Amino acid sequence: MDMPLPDPSVLSRRARIWDRLAAALPADALITDPTETRAYECDALTAYRCLPLAVTLPRSTEEAAAILRICSEEGVKVIPRGAGTSLAGGSLPTADAVILGVARMNAVLETDYDNRFIRVQSGRTNLSVTGAVEADGFFYAPDPSSQLACAIAGNIGMNSGGAHCLKYGVTTNNLLGVTLVTMAGEVLTIGGPYLDAGGLDLLGVICGSEGQLGVVTEAWLRILPKPEGARPVLMGFASNEVAGACVSDIIKGGLLPVAIEFMDRPCIVATEAFAHAGYPDCEALLIVEVEGSPAEIDDQLARIKTIATRHNPVAYREAATEDEAKRIWLGRKSAFGAMGQMGDYICLDGTIPVSELAHVLRRIGELTASYGLRVANVFHAGDGNMHPLIIFDANKAGDLELAEALGADILRLCVEVGGCLTGEHGVGVEKRDLMHVQFSAADMEAQLRVKDVFDPAWLLNPAKVFPLDVTASRRAA
């Protein structure tokens, strides 16, 4: 993975740029000391690091606008950053770029239950949005697994999903409006606390644009009344094919569980050794969760059991108590930690049509064997969003490159069967160079046009999402 060389004219004006930012911001909102900017040299994609020119941490939309105005005037690139949890390198800086981190902007600005929205500053963490409303019986639906740490700004940038989006949708389906600061420092209101915004759906294209169109400082989010209850069931199957067929039949049966999670044997073995959740010894395991009143849950689980029984499950456990529900989720929630025990790993997130599940898992197994690596699969089966975890040894020369090459092959496979490179993590730098696998030159050009309109100088997070050769002329202009 390459990043563009830093702009020497910006590096040579370093002191002047610092001075201008310092004059516009409170003392603690600007960091230039390399011992302190080091904390911002990478996000959760830790394989790639670079010290930024400066880090700015505004406390208001006005301060964010001032930073962007100065950077725009000075021709300095800006890297928007939420909580720095991107697995795709979405907030990886370059040496000639200023990081604009919104972590200090974490206030709740307005809560309106009758109109079912909350307005927050974008640095607020995902889970604390729900935290602000749950005592009153509400929640914010998108639930990425990093939800304790990740910020709404990053969720909007990447259009984050989560385990429960089969029923509730992803960020874009739960976002009503934003305050967006453009690269020129102009503050725009797009959408608002109502359901549709009129005109072109600018909000729809801003969500998921990976911080390349503007910096979101505030957001109106849809909040929902909490369901009365939820209960999971765990089922084990003799093969990935059978488990995949069961997922399809549950969906065809008219049921809409809030989550259908899938783990394959390598993942079951690893999590069992790590978390001792008491999972059955089997080839594939499903966790299906349904919501409602106790009677509604009983009714749905009875229907699911009828469907599952047709596929001869080797294990079938309904959670009768809260404690049993926790045990069912324990292994799934520990899966990433368990992988960490096995070695370093790369987490992919390609999506495939649900009907291709068994075929894709078999091909992943074959590819993995040909590379001499190990892969465990844990993913959201209801919507086909896979999470193959490729285990490698970062201390072994060439192992990271080998793992990345396998990852690229797996993502090519996802696209080949009708899916996509990324279902919820975003492209960032990680999948940037694979975009041509999914998109033609014309498909990408259409996307670049949108950035041309929002950020004509190509200063916002410019070396992400699209292959560098595709954007070279625009970035150089």
Place this chain on the structure above:
Amino acid sequence: MRPATEAELAGIIEGAEGPLAITGGGTRRLGTARGARLETGGLSGISLYEPGALTLVVKAGTPLAEVEATLDAEGQRLPFEAPDLRGLLGRTGQSTIGGVVATNASGPRRVQAGACRDSLIGVRFVDGTGTVIRNGGRVMKNVTGYDLVKLVAGSRGALGVLTEVAFKLLPKPETRTSLRIDGLSDAAAVAAMASALTSPFDVTGAAHWPGRGTFLRIEGFAASVAYRRAELQRRLAGFGAVDVAVDDPWPAIRDVAPFHDAAGDVWRLSTVPSEAAALAARAGADQVLYDWGGGLVWLRLAEGTDLRARLGPFQGHATLVRSASALQRFQPEPAPIAALTKGLRAKFDPRGLFSVEI
């Protein structure tokens, strides 16, 4: 012109020498496009339907009725309940799925299942240079590149001509029922609907039809619907008697049927529910219909009334859906937003072929 393939359509656009008026079935357009008529009806047929994956890919000129019949046979449906506006706009013809997407047409279930754009997962379209552009795909979780799917949905053909669209679907419920409360003022009705929509009972429709009642819909498995019906009746008892509605009011609400045979302009307000009743009062309308718990307000006023001037600033926007007047159909946008809109149109349609207002 009525191309039979995407390639033929692209050729027509590439070679066009003047504005094009794109039309699907002609049942939804607000008459703001000029130029040579370009029909999409020749691009018809279902490309892929996988009930087990809740996925449909369909050519843009396919009649909506054909799409709905195909899904119905498998016990599935488009989640967003597209309205049929023929009665309201005095049109005949067949609504196409492309027209539904181009206008982001979304009915009462929008409060629970989202709008058309929320179910739309992929598009193919031809831009103003005649280039075929693909975005999104056939899987329901996809954040690869920018989401032009949303940008194109509801753009009324201003950025290009849709040739194929892909949706995620929902199973049809086993049963449904509707509750009715009589005699509520508009403000009380909005409060009752808010109470229902903030309950955990998964209401899929909340509308107030003055003179007919305030309606709530619940859908799902029979036992669950019976349970939630009883719970909602208990919860809303303070607003008056909560009865089970005998007739299904939702097709009429979806299609704004109460306004069909009445003269005058028809406006559509999108706003914050709690402001809806006050806005309707300020409008001094001859007739009002509230959907989406009050978030959508249909108003009928004397022809030529400038509703936007009458309302002054408010949260949301007003669209003039039916009128013979010269009033602007769409709410004017603040200058910086209008500049973005103009910039995007110029990029996707540099020759200004797609003259439609948005």
